[in-house]
Structure formats: structure tokens, C-alpha cells
Amino acid sequence: MSTAVALGASLLTAGPVNASAPQAAQPTAAEASVTAKLSKKRLQRQQKRATWAVKYAYKQIGDRYRYGGTGPYSWDCSGLAGGSWRKAGVKLPRTTQQIYRAVKWKVSWKGARKGDLLFFYSGKTHMGIYVGKGYMIHAPSSGKRIKKVKLNSYYKRNFSGAVRPGYY
Known part of the structure; x- marks a missing residue:
């Protein structure tokens, strides 16, 4: 009817x-x-970009931390992540919160792979680049230098998310 x-x-x-x-x-x-x-093909391209981003981050170890720093000789945490991925051909927004919102592929703590961006604290106010085997490279804070650190229980407790850039 x-x-x-x-x-x-x-x-x-x-x-x-x-x-x-x-x-x-x-x-x-x-x-x-x-x-x-x-x-x-997209996944392979993302993995290749991640490798380049990690290589670039390694080269920055020892550079100074500077609030708002986007390189090439001083960085803040989001500047280091953005600069590393930019060298790999991926443009990211400027701040930690903007990066987390912009990258659609979210990742768990256990699912992290080389090149993933790890975020910490409730406001996602700090981040680092996962380099594999339980380590990340990050720009810690004023007066310190870019370094590779072990992701210990402190980081796990303060972990608030992760993303995998470069897949589009």
C-alpha cells in the first residue's frame, strides 16, 4: 500500500x-x-615516511630545547615532531593538541610503531616520537636537550594517546 x-x-x-x-x-x-x-601501498609509504622521520629525530639529539622552537638547532616537543615528519614529506599542525586532532589514525600504547607520536598528560601537553624497542625521542623542557629516553612506568602512567601520521 x-x-x-x-x-x-x-x-x-x-x-x-x-x-x-x-x-x-x-x-x-x-x-x-x-x-x-x-x-x-599507503601503509608501505607511511612506514617509509616514519623511518625518515625517526632518522631525522635521531640527528637532533643534543639540540637545545626552546619553547616554541621549530628548529633547526632548537626545538620544543611539537616542533621536533613536526620538523621530523616534515622532512619525511608530511606536514603537521604546530601544537600538540592540534596534531592529535588532525591525525586520524589513533594508536594504543601497545600498538605503537616507529614514527608514531606519543602524547602525555591529560591535556596532551607533551609529546615524543616513538623510535622502537620501548624508547622515544623528545624535547623535554627548558634548560634541557633533545634526548632519547626509555618509556618507563612514569610515561605509561601519564600516557594520553598516540597517532600514526603519514597515512593518506
């Missing part, structure tokens, strides 16, 4: 009241294969 409604000079006809919503078309095997290949 269908219902007709007159609106001005036109007539609209609605379908049956109990009709189900249209179903999304299922991808064919060929479409699924193309998507898988595309995803694999």
Missing part, C-alpha cells in the same frame, strides 16, 4: 510504510583487491 501526498501543484508518492532502507552494494572481488593493494 502506498501513500500519496499533494504539495502545491506536484504529487509525491511514498513507498510502503514498512519498506526497509536500501542496502549498500557489496564490493566485487576485483574492487576489494584494488582496495587492498591501495591500502598496502
Whole structure:
């Protein structure tokens, strides 16, 4: 049974009241294969960029911390992360909170891989670049230098999220 409604000079006809919503078309095997290949290529490109970002971060060890620093000889934590990923071909926003919001691929503590950006404290006010094997490189605070540190229980307690840039 269908219902007709007159609106001005036109007539609209609605379908049956109990009709189900249209179903999304299922991808064919060929479409699924193309998507898988595309995803694999993107993932490989992301991993290559992550390797470059980590290499660049290693080269900055020993540089001075400077609030608002974006390099090349002094950095703050988000400046170091942004500069490292910029050298790998990925542009990130300026601050820790902006970076966390902008990068859509969120990562867990246990799921972190080289190049992931780790955030700390409730306001995501500090960050570092995960370099693998339980270590990160970060710009600690005023008066200190860029360094590689072990992710111990202090960092785990204050961990507030992580992202994986470079996948698009």
C-alpha cells in the first residue's frame, strides 16, 4: 500500500510504510583487491615516511630545547615532531593538541610503531616520537636537550594517546 501526498501543484508518492532502507552494494572481488593493494601501498609509504622521520629525530639529539622552537638547532616537543615528519614529506599542525586532532589514525600504547607520536598528560601537553624497542625521542623542557629516553612506568602512567601520521 502506498501513500500519496499533494504539495502545491506536484504529487509525491511514498513507498510502503514498512519498506526497509536500501542496502549498500557489496564490493566485487576485483574492487576489494584494488582496495587492498591501495591500502598496502599507503601503509608501505607511511612506514617509509616514519623511518625518515625517526632518522631525522635521531640527528637532533643534543639540540637545545626552546619553547616554541621549530628548529633547526632548537626545538620544543611539537616542533621536533613536526620538523621530523616534515622532512619525511608530511606536514603537521604546530601544537600538540592540534596534531592529535588532525591525525586520524589513533594508536594504543601497545600498538605503537616507529614514527608514531606519543602524547602525555591529560591535556596532551607533551609529546615524543616513538623510535622502537620501548624508547622515544623528545624535547623535554627548558634548560634541557633533545634526548632519547626509555618509556618507563612514569610515561605509561601519564600516557594520553598516540597517532600514526603519514597515512593518506
